[in-house]
Amino acid sequence: MNKNTRDSVKAYQDSDFINSSDARELRILAEYLEPESRFARYQVDDTIVFFGSARFISREQAEEELKNAENGNGDVEQAKTRLEMSMYYEAAREMAYRLTEWSKQLVDDERRFVVCTGGGPGIMEAANRGASEAKGLNVGLTISLPTEETGNSYITRELCFNFHYFFMRKFWFAYLAKAVIIFPGGFGTLDELFELLTLLQTTKMRKHLPMVLFGTKYWNEVINFDALIRHGSINADDLNLFHRTDSVDAACEFVINQLSQYALEERGAIL
Secondary structure (H helix, E strand, C coil): CCHHHHCCCCHHHCHHHHCCHHHHHHHHHHHHHHHHHHHHHCCECCEEEEECCCCCCCHHHHHHHHHHHHCCCCCHHHHHHHHHHHHHHHHHHHHHHHHHHHHHCCCCCCECCEEEECCCCCHHHHHHHHHHHCCCCEEEEEECECCECCCCCCCCHHHEEEECCHHHHHHHHHHHEEEEEECCCCHHHHHHHHHHHHHHHCCCCCCCCCEEEECHHHHHHHCCHHHHHHCCCCCHHHHHHCEEECCHHHHHHHHHHHHHHHCCCCCCCCC
């Protein structure tokens, strides 16, 4: 055996190759197989997904910011807006807590309807926090971004994933979801909302997927669904693809009723 053969590196151990454009397919496949393996190991069959802005903060933090701003250390109007929007953080936290408490009461050998978020701050942190406070497992599907920390402190450590490819992360959101709750958010939230609505509208997603748009004032201002109908770009029936509410009680009742009717007997992922 010559020296070159003896010192050669196996292809899967060659970091230069693995991180090259030639191995992109392997990296994509890894972002399918590794999460699949971990979900199976921790018996996570299905999820309740929470989407929403990474910029919203808790009421406690918002009140502190406003106090500081009024004392001359910040923008008062901005602080007031952040305090107003903190209601969505607290609503997501409460909703995740209640749904986790409900799911834990189900008679089942496996973990059902686990709270899942994008793993970042804001609404994502709030939902992971609520589930954690209910002493339930919860999932964070984080994405490597230069402007955002990944993995808030409330995610179950063994179920914190870090993706490079947005489309693989979105696949795992959709694949295990049995219900989706969308809070006010920006470009990312809108992207996730419309992708799921498109899958449902076109029946590319065959499972029953209840979707809640939480925060009617925000959504009515940001998306003019009536104009889409008026211009003929969607049908009026397409608005039945989601449920709109401002009530934590109503949202939880809707999700639990839908899951009880359509998902309790159905296991695993169906697209």
